[in-house]
Amino acid sequence: MSVLTTDLRPHLALVTGSSGGIGKATCLALASMGCSIAVHYHSSTSAAEELVKELRTKGVRAEAFKADLTKYDEILNNDVTTHQVRTLHAEVVKSLGNPTILFNNAGLTLKSGIKSITEISIDEFEHTWRANCGSAFLMTQLCLPEMEKAGWGRVIFCSSVAGFNGGVVGPHYASSKSALHGLVHWLASAYAKSGVTVNGVAPALIQDTTMLPGNNEELAKKIPIGRLGYPIEVAETVVWMVKTGYVTNKVVGVDGGFFVQ
Template identity: 55%
Template sequence: MSADDITSPHSLKGKLALITGCSGGIGKATALALAKRGCSIAVHYNSSKEKAEEVVSELIALPEVKAVAFQADLSEYEGVHKLHAAVIAEMGHPDILFNNSGVTNKVIGPQGDIQDISAEMFERTWRTNTGTAFLLTQKCLPYMLQQKYGRIIFCSSVAAGTGGVIGPHYASSKSAMHGLVHWIASRHAKDGVTCNAVAPALIIDTTMMSNPSDQLKEKIPVGRFGLPVEIATIVEMLVTNAYMTNKIIVADGGWTPSAF
């Protein structure tokens, strides 16, 4: 890879990114950021079909960008098999995978009672946030290794390092991603495949933060909530930088003093 390839604004032309949870928020913002670099997008959604189709319309308005919406329930492993097969059949193998979809399930807060989280909810949260992301990564990796190019990004959370404001089921499902990042990145560093995670906190205009309180805002030193586009710029950097791998990039407005 030459320096021109790395710095060209069209360096993602001809690439395909599969972005889960892409009907709005961080997923949509990232899709637009990558598409502006010429990347085609497989837009995953679960229930928001209309919003996903609106994202596709915005994407295909860009020069030489292809985009298709794919429905799949990623709370179950069967949904991963369905999604991966559909994307390959219609668009080809993904070069870039952004594991962005996830759920909070029950919110008990930092002062909640762990007894309120059942083992079934704990496992369901882990399966949705981490298990299906693992399986989708596993299915996308062989093609990336074959072509000696791949970018894998997980959407973690500052909760992985602080406990967060949702509950132990959510926080632990996100911290589990970090082990995946470190193993995959180390294992495939010489194969042209990078693996990283972005760990946001308190990003508005997302399903998780649709109605945030002023009390939450007080936790953030910069004095405001984050925006999806601010997370998208980090993912864009991780996709376009072949030298950065095995990293957890925290974006939390200064809430935590260092990486974790």
């Protein structure tokens, strides 16, 4: 009997922020192992729908779910209901079942290249924290009990090299990402005997994403190996964390040697 989980046909992955970049690459990588996919997106409807079509060609169940993860609870504006974290989870469970794999990938930078703490208001700070950490905490809180009941689960957070060294975006972003590291460590320890592993990936300067704070050529000079990373390289790290139950309580940098851990 293999100790690796390589057949994901019994499993459902909820990937937040999955209409492009790292999220899309991860959806495709997991689907290639038979995993059903709940595709979350915020505004890129056409990209999400195209991804769902591509995933279904792999023979897996896949659906797209729109939600604004900067807020926790459903709101009603001008008779239009906007889905948030709780309603996203409820819709996924209703349509596809309970996720056994959760990749908390969605996030934002808001502002980049901040040189002074006075450039970020407290409202901007809290908005960034809520999107990058608070919503990931809440989604994990909603998903983890069913994973524990099943005796198997994978929770993975997308952090950033900024969580290790402060990065180049600003204090709002760095602190929201480093907060995920503490969350990983507590959760992994608390659920270690339940069959649920908890880890994080910390990318640096990944091309084909919306998170790059500058010109690709100039940014590549900051990376020891001399190039930016690709979304698939982060996705493959996530897949490794899904496959093995002996990796937990880790935040792994995917950064071309940018940060020596």
